[in-house]
Structure formats: structure tokens, C-alpha cells
Amino acid sequence: MGRGSLSALETPAAVMTRVREEERVNGVRVTSIRLGYVDTAMARSIAAFEGAEYRPETYLRPSSVAAAVRLAVDAAEEAMIESLSIRPRYLGTVWAVRIVHCGAPRLRN
Structure with missing residues (x-):
């Protein structure tokens, strides 16, 4: 992954958004699944x-x-399906x- 290290203060959604954007340039699709x-x-x-x-x-x-x-x-x-919420x-x-x-x-x- 890019420049970011995981911060304990970041919300999971913020982490997934950051990872998704960092990996998009590498052709990697990231989907958050709740x-x-x-x-x-x-x-x-x-x-x-x-x-x-x-x-x-x-x-x-x-x-x-x-x-x-x-x-x-x-x-x-x-x-790219960015997030799925399945209930x-x-x-x-x-x-x-x-x-x-x-x-x-x-x-x-």
C-alpha cells in the first residue's frame, strides 16, 4: 500500500476509502463489505x-x-463496486x- 500507515483514530470507512484510492492507480478494485x-x-x-x-x-x-x-x-x-451493505x-x-x-x-x- 501507499504512504499511509493505519492509524488507530481512523474509522474503518476512512481506511477503506484511502486504500481504495491508493490502489485504484494500480488497477486494484477494493470493495467494503458490511x-x-x-x-x-x-x-x-x-x-x-x-x-x-x-x-x-x-x-x-x-x-x-x-x-x-x-x-x-x-x-x-x-x-468498481465501492461498498456493499448486506442485511x-x-x-x-x-x-x-x-x-x-x-x-x-x-x-x-
Whole structure:
């Protein structure tokens, strides 16, 4: 990497932005990936340890995470997906995106 050393005061987002910009000139694409909870053996054992009910529908499937990561890897040569935020869609909750006249999206439940 370029001139920057990792500072304990930098936020992860700032670090990823700096790394992304430093590596862009080298032809390297950098994607930040933020995940919600993923349905894994570890997640199930944490729920059991805490005595909580484990509801798999409130977790992401590992295959869903892999598909999203694949999207970034398979992006066209001229494209770079800078960040992915992958969250579970909770059962029973329906979110719709509505585009208003000015073009800004609004979420409504």
C-alpha cells in the first residue's frame, strides 16, 4: 500500500476509502463489505449460550452473502463496486422504495 500507515483514530470507512484510492492507480478494485448477522453454526451457538430463541429467518444465508460478493468480483472491467451493505430482510416486514419528484428515494413501511 501507499504512504499511509493505519492509524488507530481512523474509522474503518476512512481506511477503506484511502486504500481504495491508493490502489485504484494500480488497477486494484477494493470493495467494503458490511454484513448483517449470518446464519452460521457460531450464530446458533451464541443464541443457545444466551438462551435466546434462534430464528433463522432473521439471518442472512451464507449463499446470499456469497452471491453479493460475487457481484463485486464479476463487475465489468470499467466498474468498481465501492461498498456493499448486506442485511437480512426480516420476515413479515415489507420495505418499498418510492422515487419522489426530486429523485431522492424514500423508504416506507
